[in-house]
Amino acid sequence: MQTIHLPEPVKKILSIFLSAKLDIYIVGGAVRDTLMQKKVKDWDFATNAPPEKIQALFPDSFYDNKFGTVGVAGKHIGDMENPEEVYEITTYRSESAYSDHRRPDEVTWGNSIDEDLQRRDFTINAMAIGLANGKLTFIDPYHGKKDLEDKIIRAVGEASTRFQEDALRMMRGIRFSAQLGFTIELATLQAISKHSSLITHISWERIRDEFLKILVAQYSEEGMQLLYSTGLLQHILPELIEARGIEQSGHHIYDVWTHSLKALAECPSSDPIVRLATLLHDIAKPQTGRTEKKGKTTTITFYNHEVLGARIAKKVGERLRLSKSEIQRLFTLVRWHMFVYDRHMTDAYIRRFIRRVGKENINDMFDLRTADRVGSGSKRTSWRLEEMKKRVEEQFHQPFTLNDMTIDGNDVMRELKLQPSKEIGEILNTLFAQVLEDPTKNTREHLLGELHKFKKKKKS
Secondary structure (H helix, E strand, O other): OOOOOOOHHHHHHHHHHHHOOOOEEEEOHHHHHHHOOOOOOOOEEEEOOOHHHHHHHOOOOEOOOOOOEEEEEHHHHOOOOOOOOEEEEEEOEEEOOOOOOOOOOOEEEOOOHHHHHOOOOEHHHOOEEEEEOOEEEEEOOOOHHHHHHHOEEOEOOOHHHHHHHOOHHHHHHHHHHHHHOOEEOHHHHHHHHHOHHHHHHOOHHHHHHHHHHHHOOOOHHHHHHHHHHOOOHHHHOHHHHOOOOOOOOOOOOOOHHHHHHHHHHHOOOOOHHHHHHHHHOOOOHHHHOEEEEEOOEEEEEOOOHHHHHHHHHHHHHHHOOOOHHHHHHHHHHHHOOOOOOOOOOOHHHHHHHHHHHOHHHHHHHHHHHHHHHHOOOOOOOOHHHHHHHHHHHHHOOOOOOHHHOOOOHHHHHHHHOOOOOHHHHHHHHHHHHHHHHOHHHOOHHHHHHHHHHHHHHHHO
């Protein structure tokens, strides 16, 4: 076996159990990533010690779940670089039936590492590294190391049984494939297709987390194709399937479905919401497509697809249980992705564009446009896009919200002798329209002068 280098906090946990003459193994993704020489995000351990005995070894640990997992903070085992890192140590488990296809009906403590590993999802996650007599030992009952070397995702034991236990494992398998670029073994893939409808038993929060991980994976396009071919996408995002076969004209060389997936793959952002917006930016083209003939030329149009698409994207965001701010970002990116530019546009137009999109979303919008272009078969950028970016940068520090004005509601009430009311906001919005058109008007002298005009109108 290859040389394995473990960080000192991990070695310390192993040695503490060894001194107490208890079994302890590194398990799960930590083993997989270690063998692949990738950075480990989460260190998980399995042991024959019950939770109370684990806590006796680590007095500052915490235990608050029924699955036998004790958390140990890095600062309590000498990890000064990552003091808040949590190392999870779980008692061997032996699980019963999963009648709801989500969680075991009951959990009982297991007797061995082999019993613990047999309940795991995929062979590449069913390996363990332990410490015995001061030496590292490698446990691999399902040949996960070979599957890792062969780049194969294979279910532990009977695939159908694994997916009926927890239906989310079907999405996890596709997620691992999309992240690692691995092939899903045929029997495992067939079992996903056979049981795809079981995904409806899973909460949208859990589906969301796996789906977003697929969207930001290195092989996201292939991941989406697998979701479709196995039947899972029908239960998660049926709106996107309607885009299959919807032809486009002009600069597009793909149908809407293929374009959407290729745009996703080319998106330069690693933000899952930007990736989702990229996937959904043309989601309403199936409903808005029209064929127009001008002489001998036939053109396919999708007027206002961005307007309807933003509404559909919002519904998708709600279905996936995104936060309100994430749904608003998703809506905004889809709604305004059809922006246009030519060099005759005024600075005021550029400022209105920034205000519509939001300063915080500008770079995301440009990432979506880049993905849209490449996913259409065009070059990554153009002189128009680059010039617009420059124009946006020049205007970026101008006032864009009421808070950027040199006067506020208190000034309005004082100057016009008004009580708090809806009228205050209306007056501020009227003045802000002037400022947005001409930022040089954003001075107290000018705006207070404009208020005096309101005062004269009220008197007359």
